[in-house]
Amino acid sequence: MAELSFDVAHLGHVEVYTDKFDDSLDFFTRIYGLKLSELTGDSAYLRAWDDYEFHTLKLTRHHTTGVGHIAYRVSSPEALARRVAIIEASPYKVLGWTDGDSGHGPAFRFEDPFGHVFELYWETVVYEPGPDDRPALKNMASRFHAQGACPRRLDHLNLLAEDVSAFRAFMTTCLGSRVTEEIRLDNGRVGGSWFTVNNKSYDLACTEEHGKGHGRFHHVTYATDQREDILRAADVFLENGVHIETGPHKHAIQGTFFLYVWEPAGNRVELANAGARLMLRPDVQTVVWTEAERKKGQAWGLKTIETFHTHGTPPVAVDPE
Amino acid sequence: MAELSFDVAHLGHVEVYTDKFDDSLDFFTRIYGLKLSELTGDSAYLRAWDDYEFHTLKLTRHHTTGVGHIAYRVSSPEALARRVAIIEASPYKVLGWTDGDSGHGPAFRFEDPFGHVFELYWETVVYEPGPDDRPALKNMASRFHAQGACPRRLDHLNLLAEDVSAFRAFMTTCLGSRVTEEIRLDNGRVGGSWFTVNNKSYDLACTEEHGKGHGRFHHVTYATDQREDILRAADVFLENGVHIETGPHKHAIQGTFFLYVWEPAGNRVELANAGARLMLRPDVQTVVWTEAERKKGQAWGLKTIETFHTHGTPPVAVDPE
Amino acid sequence: MAELSFDVAHLGHVEVYTDKFDDSLDFFTRIYGLKLSELTGDSAYLRAWDDYEFHTLKLTRHHTTGVGHIAYRVSSPEALARRVAIIEASPYKVLGWTDGDSGHGPAFRFEDPFGHVFELYWETVVYEPGPDDRPALKNMASRFHAQGACPRRLDHLNLLAEDVSAFRAFMTTCLGSRVTEEIRLDNGRVGGSWFTVNNKSYDLACTEEHGKGHGRFHHVTYATDQREDILRAADVFLENGVHIETGPHKHAIQGTFFLYVWEPAGNRVELANAGARLMLRPDVQTVVWTEAERKKGQAWGLKTIETFHTHGTPPVAVDPE
């Protein structure tokens, strides 16, 4: 068994596209409870109150919805060099270096086989709270502002791919990700894979595209401190007319307590709480779920609703919804 | 800045001594809610329901209380070799290899300057639940048995040292631990240090010995999934006549929600919930608390009670309690 | 407006029939977490840990499932006399006085138009905990034993009736109940009514029988202190192979957080938490829900599952399940 790679430290940020920029920004700040670090012409840089970086969500005005790019921060400059060498030697498409963005320095971009753009970076902009945003306790990244759902930090994202096995090869090769859980369908295909680069049990999931789209986005998730925060958030969403798709309930896979909603432009957004669950074990064994096991529904029996399998962003012409 | 070391994967187990073995075992199983993997003549091997290894607590019959040894699991055989070389080259006392124990293979033992015995091991015994202990969800290490306080997994331990700075040097050298938070006293001494080898914000804390003891133990802690589990546990402890020392409340340092009790032999045991807090940032910056800041008490103002500063195990002749 | 009646103090106990007595008793004690006060040849007298009376659930061996009788305690001997006079003067069927039972003194029995047996009583047996069941805090009825789901007290029950309007007339006449919420169907019928005799927002609900049964039982419910207790209970049920029918989720009607399971013989049992919600207002205004409003599902959008409308106990020959 090869030694685990610790080159990639953590999911850094996700760029989400919206064709209803003002409505989406209102949702993410006032209702979902992220904080605005910077607003430029076409993008809002957002973070949860305990995210240590300048931003973990970049919301970008676009002609449609979906994901712009996915960024991971590496563990060191040396780790970045090692990863770049590996990716350049791989069969995957290299997009090359960018100068960085408001929230970080130079980033190395590359693409998965389904058109999702990834980047790796080391130099970052650590968020420094001004007087109004300084927390009462100095070990917090900023003030707990208690606005809306108010999650604590970025947790993970979920992408759609026509071939999850191919996506898995991409993730393990380029990021050194471990596969903690997986769905094996009766037809032999992989229905979904859950990946991590660190002790979180997952930071990215990939599930099979059933809507004939390409390079699509399933959802982005922030973590709350407690399950009660999610029950409370359900009332916040209800009172604000947000479309609650499914939940709150507990996932069978990964055991996460969850709630899914759609932001005004249609991108799916989750709140999740994993309790004290971590993937501390270094010799990770992938937990494999069969199709029969998945048919039991979620942990406490909730059936997975149809849109969860079909709705992704951007919408596609043949979207069966 | 040197690259972070990921050689050590996680805290593996803690051996706790008791001079009231039967009472302590009853506490840890029936009230605290750990599961018994094996009972030998002098030791009980215990684990929380989602600990993946055979044991995370070894409770050993002894003439007094305190800590027997502290074990960390490494990330790979190669990582173990690297760490052994570093420790052997260090000024710290090497005790050498043991053949292992019921729960793991060969372990390399060494000692901190205050007499606490540490060990590193790679080969482990993964807990395999029998039919009665098989969980409903296959991604759990064993059945959620809902007994007593019923924490999910081992979290951390706390040791006492006459010189916390010296202990810090030991931890960063031997384990490659990062220091996430620290108390700097007005006299220039370090009052306490919080260490981690992974994404948990701490897996070991060391605070200054004020009771004239040597090699003493402050507490061991298991993690619950929710804060509510700790409030419920307080009622479990109350109904079972367990001495509640302090809490439930929220630590200022590390922000953990906590509850401290004394098991029947006098060892301090904690339940804790960290919410979604993790140390994902690779370029860790130590958060330093001043003596003035500590005098504000815990996060919501609870004053730290006197025994918390003086009670350790084993008791010492001059113990001021 | 007539003055409210306070003659009836609270729901006292429910007798539930089972054709799998041993399995049902194991469920109610070990998994659901009630305490056994007495076991006679054909009945088990059960109570939650903070129920002040000898029993709130009488589980009785029977050739089928369903409800044996429903008992309310009155506010005083004078109140009992007043109620008996009213019922005797009413068109409802009077069954007359019984000598009482293990848990209470003489009871006056009568019947609703659908065959459900009700009784009123004043003299009761207050539960006196023995040494092993004495609580740490003297204002609790017995020890918090932390067994299974472990609800705090009896909350309410739900009956099926072919004509909910007729049932409503029965309740307001005989018990002086108030109707706090109601479903008005498009066809003009009442689809469901929620009743209370005190400050709880409901202690009995009646919904329309859709399974061609008569005198059937929908469910009995105990209250937990927190919503988290219900999330935890879901895991307890899951690990014990209990059929979870629906939930946890929040009811639109009454706003209660709920979880429904079927005990081994098939009777539906609920756990519920109402938060701080009470019906303090003396001039109660019935909240009326339209059929269109009900079609939105539960509070956060969960669709009501089919069995919830069809499954009652005892089963009927034509039961469409």
Add this chain to the structure above:
Amino acid sequence: MAELSFDVAHLGHVEVYTDKFDDSLDFFTRIYGLKLSELTGDSAYLRAWDDYEFHTLKLTRHHTTGVGHIAYRVSSPEALARRVAIIEASPYKVLGWTDGDSGHGPAFRFEDPFGHVFELYWETVVYEPGPDDRPALKNMASRFHAQGACPRRLDHLNLLAEDVSAFRAFMTTCLGSRVTEEIRLDNGRVGGSWFTVNNKSYDLACTEEHGKGHGRFHHVTYATDQREDILRAADVFLENGVHIETGPHKHAIQGTFFLYVWEPAGNRVELANAGARLMLRPDVQTVVWTEAERKKGQAWGLKTIETFHTHGTPPVAVDPE
């Protein structure tokens, strides 16, 4: 035993004086999370989001702090007449009828032996939410606005009296209150009494005045749906610089989970959660706590802090703080 009186339905509102009106109003709305129904020259009429009346807290500009008056709503016009007759026949000081206020109709005023002004009223102003305050669920009094601590409803208040026995006689005579719990001191005096007129286990508490004040106020309390709401509120208070006096913890008396803070003018304000605890039993037996039992501290051992015994409003010249 006389029949219970149900003439008085519930605590209606409390008038609190402040000599820092703007700061207090900011606290009660933005941080504590009440809603403003009306602002007149000298008073703000406030309510929690699920209080059905126009106001439950009247905050009034004054030269000092403390309580202006305490109002209970009766069960019917007939009940009001009965109560007025009883009070007029009693030895207590009658202040007579007022025309009412923004939130209710005519009120009958009278005084306890320690100068606290009480009033009873029947005609009330039910709060009717405008378009912006309409809840998503029609059985809620107004929108869950998720602002600050955001309690659900008024719960109780606490008054100081030089002679708690005399106060108890006043409450049982004038309001027909039941005494659910009581502290009996070693000197034979009553140290505190907890009263209720309905199924809540208390709506008013009276504890002994130790600060040489007269007619003083100890605190007013609103109820949250869950204990987690109180833990979250502690962080809200912390971030807003509110003085947290003690808690969160669980009371031994009444078993309520609590948190005490001081609003900017110095009045003590509590948040509390009683779980599913109710006083359903009609033949109430007072639970009596001895001085020795009280010395054990709160439920989980927290010692009652000194200011809790001495701080009341308005402050007195000899206030020992």
